[in-house]
């Protein structure tokens with residue numbers, strides 16, 4: 001058995017290596033965000049990339065992403081992490097404070113230097129004392145059994161007025177909050193969920209090699225966007241076909257093929273993004289290049305992948321001026337952006 005002193009020394013070395021490794025990870029993450037590598041390899045955000053792609057818990061992923069962003073703003077963070085005067089947790093806490101209070105680089109740097117070597121508790125108190133903006137209410141969800149999750153949220157008076165009104169309208173002053181929520185959420189989903197097409201025939205996803213064929217076919221065939229019913233002249237058909245308007249049916253067909261999840265697939269690994277947030281319709285062959293607004297030529301993409309393909313199509317500079325990039329096609333994995 002090795003002596004206590006030797007064991008301690010080796011443990012110290014391991015801790016030092018861990019700190020260096022953390023810093024190295026943050027530097028890599030910074031590049032992954034800058035170059036939007038997370039989107040190219042099939043993730044909808046840095047958070048999802050770190051959690052699912054790198055295998056951290058949600059809390060660990062948030063800490064790492066927050067710390068990486070502060071490191072970018074305040075390079076001194078690197079020294080703090082290396083010499084142990086800041087920890088990943090303290091840097092993440094500082095990062096949320098900096099973001100919330102909208103501190104500039106200089107203010108953020110002073111804050112990092114002022115708070116070196118503080119314990120987490122001391123740091124929390126310090127930040128609370130400095131906060132001009134009230135820290136956001138923490139929402140918690142805790143699984144308390146196989147069937148039950150306990151939610152803790154802070155709400156404003158207006159919220160409680162709405163709850164009271166729902167209870168009045170439902171004639172039950174003791175209606176549980178969970179019931180109020182359930183109904184409100186069902187109503188929201190009913191309104192927003194893309195409707196299933198009446199004709200449940202869903203077009204098959206075109207394979208890569210027949211995408212071109214489909215595109216060619218689109219040129220000669222009034223695609224399934226209600227053109228057949230129009231029965232108009234060739235010119236009318238052409239102008240309809242060139243419309244940016246996406247019919248309810250094409251939209252619904254795209255959504256049901258996508259199963260409500262982002263359809264971006266990393267061409268190399270085959271990893272599909274699958275994000276369910278903020279899906280937008282994307283033209284596979286850009287509208288500007290003659291792509292039709294039909295389900296065959298549409299993809300449901302999350303905002304990260306919409307942007308990725310827009311950048312691939314138009315270049316980074318041009319896209320910055322776009323509010324909502326829409327037209328493009330999936331980029332090659334090696335696309336440097």
Ligand SMILES: [Zn+2]
Nearest residue numbers: 262273302305
């Ligand atoms: Zn996506």
